[in-house]
Amino acid sequence: MKSLVLITATMMPILGFVGAEINVAVDSNCAPSGAHLQTGTLNCQCQPNHSVSCNGFQLCGVGKTNAALSLSGTYTATVQCTNPGGNVVEAHSNPTTSSKSGSAASTKNGCMVVSPLAISQPSDADFEAQATCPNGKWSKSVESNTVALSGFTYTFTFAGFPSTCPYITITGC
Ligand SMILES: *[C@@H]1O[C@H](CO)[C@@H](O)[C@H](O)[C@H]1NC(C)=O
Numbered sequence: 001m002k003s004l005v006l007i008t009a010t011m012m013p014i015l016g017f018v019g020a021e022i023n024v025a026v027d028s029n030c031a032p033s034g035a036h037l038q039t040g041t042l043n044c045q046c047q048p049n050h051s052v053s054c055n056g057f058q059l060c061g062v063g064k065t066n067a068a069l070s071l072s073g074t075y076t077a078t079v080q081c082t083n084p085g086g087n088v089v090e091a092h093s094n095p096t097t098s099s100k101s102g103s104a105a106s107t108k109n110g111c112m113v114v115s116p117l118a119i120s121q122p123s124d125a126d127f128e129a130q131a132t133c134p135n136g137k138w139s140k141s142v143e144s145n146t147v148a149l150s151g152f153t154y155t156f157t158f159a160g161f162p163s164t165c166p167y168i169t170i171t172g173c
Helices: 002-021 126-129
Strands: 023-025 037-039 045-046 052-054 057-060 067-078 078-082 089-092 095-104 109-115 117-119 137-142 147-156 167-173
Touching: 037 067, 045 147, 045 167, 052 067, 067 109, 067 117, 095 117, 095 126, 126 137, 137 167
Parallel strands: none
Antiparallel strands: 023 167, 037 057, 045 052, 052 117, 057 109, 067 095, 067 147, 078 089, 078 137, 147 167
C-alpha cells in the first residue's frame, strides 16, 4: 500500500507536465448530434523551428454541416535597436501572431475530411514592427535565437454554432 502511494505521487507531476504540453478538448454540445471522429488523431505538434502543425482527420455523422478551422500561434523575440552612432539597445517585441484558417465541407454520406493545418513563425519584419526603439532613427533587427513560441490555439467550429462553441480545441506549447 505504501509503495502504491509513492508511485502515484511520483507519477502525478510527470502526467501533469505532459498534459500541459498539448491539451485536446472535444465538446459534443457544439456539434450536430452523432458527429464523431472516424479516422486520424486529434493532435498538433510544435516543431523545433517554431512551426506548429495540426493533424488532418476524418469526421462522420456531421449531416450536411460544414466547418471552419483556425490555428493561431503567439511568438516573441528580442529586437536590437541600433542608432546611427552604432549604440545598441535591446527591445522586446510585443507578442506577434501567426495564423491560418481553413474549412471543411461535408460530403453526401455525412462525413468530412479535414486537412492538416500548419503555421510557421512570423518574419523578422513582423517582429521588428512590434518592437519600439527609442526613436525612428534607430534601426531594428531580430537577435538570432531569441524567437520563442509562447503558445498556440487550434479550433474547429461547425457552421451554425457560435465561435465561442468550437467542437475541437487544441492548445499547447
Ligand atoms: C519546420 O519543420 C517542419 C518539420 O520538420 C517542416 O515540415 C516545416 O516545413 C518547417 N518549416 C519551416 C518554415 O522551415
